[in-house]
Every structure is written in C-alpha cells, then in structure tokens.
Amino acid sequence: MSVSLTKIIEEYIDNLLEENGGDAVSLRRKDLAERFGCVPSQINYVLRSRFAPENGFLVESQRGGHGYIRILQLSFNNCDEEIEHLSELVGSAITEQEARRLLVNLQNRDLISPRERLIIEISMRNQEDNGRTLFDVSPYRRDIMRADLLKKLLTGLALG
C-alpha cells in the first residue's frame, strides 16, 4: 500500500501551516507541482479535496502575473466536540422544523451568532425552494439534502 501523492502534498501544506503559526500560508502552484514532480492541476485536486471550506479552510488565489494561492486555516477555538456531536445528531435526514430547532438551540448556547444562524437558515430555505420548484425533489430526499448541507456547515464551523 503506497502513500498517495495527494496525501504527501496535504501533509506538506499542513507542515507549512504549522511553521507559519497556523493561520495562513502562500504558495505558487507551479512551484509546488515542480517540487512534487506532478502536473499543476494536481494541486487543485488536493485543495479541493483536502482544504475545502467544509474542513475549515478558505483558499484565495490569483491568476496571472504575481499569481499565488493562499490557504487560510480558520481557528475559532469553539467547542468543536460539541458541534461535532450535534452533527451526529443531525443524522442522515432532517426536517425543516427539526433543523430550525437545532439552530435555535445552538444560538442560545452561543455556539453560533444570530447572523450565522440567519445565513444558515437562508441557505437551507434556498435549497428547499430550489429542490421543490426547480428540480421536483421528493420531500424525503430534501430532508436528506438538508442534513448533508447542515452537516457540512457544522463540521466546517467545528473544524475552523
């Protein structure tokens, strides 16, 4: 069982972050690709699969002259076990009502701010509307999609 290139590059970036105090690091896609003897787009794959917002990272980049890729590791030092636990509570499907109750609870316990709750509710509502009117998704399937979205959001916040 060999270690994948993706894993190696992921760890390299993790180390860079650690050395840099942990919050951000800048790099050049071309340089990284050269260092690891791979094609540049491999870096995009690593970023997409390992440094996604669901994992608590934000990636900024710029093309052209003086281009760069900047990876930000958000650190909110919130009670991540708490939120992680709640993520389990969401399960594989969740109704709008249940979701809203959960969010109210989170806000009451100051795990998310009112504005954050608002954003989450608007996103959920938007997805619900799209599912119903645009794509004719069944109610149960919408509950599944809602659970997926909610879990991504909560783990993103927990890992941040």
Added chain:
Amino acid sequence: MSVSLTKIIEEYIDNLLEENGGDAVSLRRKDLAERFGCVPSQINYVLRSRFAPENGFLVESQRGGHGYIRILQLSFNNCDEEIEHLSELVGSAITEQEARRLLVNLQNRDLISPRERLIIEISMRNQEDNGRTLFDVSPYRRDIMRADLLKKLLTGLALG
C-alpha cells in the same frame, strides 16, 4: 515571494487615504508613475483593478493643466443603499471566482466575519456540487443560481 507593483501602489494610496482622514485623496498620475518608475497607464490599471466601485471607491479625474485624480472612499448611510449596491455588483449571474472575490472583499472591509464567509462558501459550494452532480444544471444556470443565493444572503444580512 515577489510583490507586484500594483500591490505596492495600492498600499501607497491606502496610506495616503488613511493619513487624509480616510474619505478622499488627490494625486497626479504622472508623479505617481515617476515615483514608482513605471508607465503612467499603470496607475490607471491600479485604479481600475483596486479602487473600483466593487471595492467601495469612486474615482474622479480631470485632464489638462492642473489635472488630477481624486479617489473617494464611498460610505453608505443606510443598509438599503448598501444592499442595492451589493446586489447590483452580484447581478443576475456570477461565477465562482467572482463570488469568491466579492466575499474576500466584504471580509476585508469587515462587512462579514471569517466565519460568515466560511458558511457562505460552504453553501455555495454545496449548491454547485448538487447542481452539477445531482441535477445536471448547465454552467450558466449555475451562475444564475449562485447569484440568487448570494443576493438572498447579502440582503438577509443587511436587513437582519
């Protein structure tokens, strides 16, 4: 890591603005170009790319003798104006890149927090993935859906 001329000039102007109380500053294109050893049109490039309305600035200028360039940092009196402005910027369709850029901007201007940006990015990405893999939505239609989501979120935040 090399820093672009554009960045240097941008920071110089930012400093001027700060010194000047923050709302406006006047300068001469030729002088600036000389100071930074570049061609005058480079200044136009900086203004177009860094001090555009989407970054919260307006630029006035006059040619000929005693010509000048005045940079105004615009501020909104009420959130309705702000929403109007942001919604115009988003427009009826927006690419992933443009959206991300806008969010970076909003965060830099302290209009949203890093956590809020993270949540928004997760939501956008979730919608993008669903649109592509689940519902086979065309790229342009996804840009429209992204703009819709973004406008709902920004409007909600401004009114909330």
Added chain:
DNA sequence: AGCATGTTGACTTATACTGACCAATAATTT
C-alpha cells in the same frame, strides 16, 4: 467487478504591465 479516489494534460481564463496613440484642459501667442 464496480465504485470511489487519485492523476494527467490539453485547453481556457485571469492578471500584470507596457507603449503607442487619443482626448481634454490650461496657458501663451498672435
């Protein structure tokens, strides 16, 4: 075998910077 994950490269898009040419305004000359 089949599905998920990883890897590649051709093609596309975005940004930085320059220089030649254009446009507007003020100052000076006739």
Added chain:
DNA sequence: AAATTATTGGTCAGTATAAGTCAACATGCT
C-alpha cells in the same frame, strides 16, 4: 478672440505569466 502649444489624463491592444477547468485515464478498495 482665435489659434497654437503645453500639460495632463484615458484607452486599448499586445505580451508575458500564472492559475482554473474538465474529462479521460489510472489506481485502489471493498
């Protein structure tokens, strides 16, 4: 006053550079 000249900024297209996308192909894991 009109014409001319000097002074200033604007535009655009070309060149160089760097990142993003996408889909085909490969590998690995049940």
